[in-house]
Structure formats: C-alpha cells, structure tokens
Amino acid sequence: MxxxxxxxxxxxxxxxxxxxxxxxxxxxxxxxxxxxxxxxxxxxxxxxxxxxxxxxxxxxxxxxxxxxxxxxxxxxxVYGPVAFTAYLSHWEQDLAIGQPVVFDTALTNEGGFYSTSTGKFTVPLDGLYIFSFMIETKHAVDTAVRLVVDGVNMLDAVVEPRHTGQNLQGGNVGIFKLHKGATVWVENYNREHQTLEGQDSYRFNTFSGALLSEVEDFVSTVG
The missing domain is CATH 1.20.58 (Methane Monooxygenase Hydroxylase; Chain G, domain 1)
Structure with missing residues (x-):
C-alpha cells in the first residue's frame, strides 16, 4: 500500500x-x-x-x-580464564549457623576472584557458572552445608555418619546464570558448633567454580 x-x-x-x-x-x-x-x-x-x-x-x-x-x-x-579450586587445610571447629566455610588453600585461582581469607567468590562477568563443593565429617555428627549466592540458598549437601570413626562425604554441583558482582560461598546451616575435618594431606573438604561462558541480556538464576 x-x-x-x-x-x-x-x-x-x-x-x-x-x-x-x-x-x-x-x-x-x-x-x-x-x-x-x-x-x-x-x-x-x-x-x-x-x-x-x-x-x-x-x-x-x-x-x-x-x-x-x-x-x-x-x-x-582482560580477565583471562576464571576458575578456582580450594580446600580446607585444617580442622574447622565451632562453626556457627550461617558462618561461611573458608576453604583456605587454593589449588587453582585463575583471575584471583576467589578469596582464601573469606571463602567467597566474586563474579567478575555476567555469565554462566558452574560450582561444586564437598564436605566430610565423622564422629556420628550430622553436618549440612549449602551453597549461597548473595545470601540466597541455591544447593544443599548433607553428611550423616552413624557411628564414631565413620568418615562420610557429601556434596553437590550446580550451574547458574549470575550477574557481575554477585558473591558465592558455602556456609554451615544445620547446627551450632559444627566441625569439619580438614588437613593438608587429606583434602576432603573442597570448593570449586568456573566461568563456562559469558552471557549478555539474561535474567539471573538468583531472583
């Protein structure tokens, strides 16, 4: 027309x-x-x-x-690869509910976005990220931790040994779309005065993460 x-x-x-x-x-x-x-x-x-x-x-x-x-x-x-793996090199005792687990020794920390002093990872770019974490305990004490992003619960993991001396591991893996500046960590949440067994020779308690790909114009996994 x-x-x-x-x-x-x-x-x-x-x-x-x-x-x-x-x-x-x-x-x-x-x-x-x-x-x-x-x-x-x-x-x-x-x-x-x-x-x-x-x-x-x-x-x-x-x-x-x-x-x-x-x-x-x-x-x-500019940023290069973004990836980290850290483990707990000592016994962590008397963890409070909501207290972050500080995996204090980094095996990999490409980009330096994971802090071994706070146990937190800061997201450098909008993108798709993968995280995994493992915990280990014994002495018949139930232990539960969770992966959180800016304080929002994303994943949980639990260990429930049934007798003294029994070693068990539990963990979880997740992939999330996250915005730049978000903070990710693992925290204790089921009981006060929690203990995690860690040492340099036996690296049972670990936390890892990596940028899979940069993503633009998306809605974050975290609401």
Missing part, C-alpha cells in the same frame, strides 16, 4: 499536468503527461532501492554481531 501511494505521488510530481483547456472547471478530469512505461520503470527502481536497503540492513546486523563478539573477546582477554 505504501509503495502504491509513493508511486502515485511520484507520478504527480514528475509527470505534471497539461495546461487546463477552456472549461477546465466544468468537472473535467486532468490529463497526465506521463505514460505507463514511465510508472513501471519508477516502480522497478523503487523495488531495487528497497532490496538494496534490506541488504544494507543485513550487513549492518552482521557487523553489529561481529563487533559484539569482538568486545566480548576483549573483555575475556
């Missing part, structure tokens, strides 16, 4: 009208000086212009995607 209107207007502008004869105002219709061949030629030119415009739009979209990908690669080049 827009094309037909444009052609009609173009016809009026380019063709013009013949000078009105005598009696012009006696309800006669003006005569157009152009012919159908000219109109057809103009229509073809407009169609070609529309096709060219669509091609340019496609090229522009492709260029925008390439620029976005380039900027993403630049950011990743």
């Amino acid at each position: 827009k094309l037909l209107v444009f052609i009609a207007v173009l016809k009026l502008v380019t063709c013009g009208y013949l000078p009105p004869p005598d009696g012009y105002y006696d309800n006669r219709t003006p005569t157009c000086a152009c012919d159908e061949a000219q109109i057809s030629t103009l229509a073809e030119k407009i169609s070609q212009l529309e096709l060219n415009l669509e091609t340019q739009r496609s090229r522009s979209d492709s260029l925008e995607k390439r620029l976005t990908h380039h900027e993403r690669n630049k950011r990743q080049a």
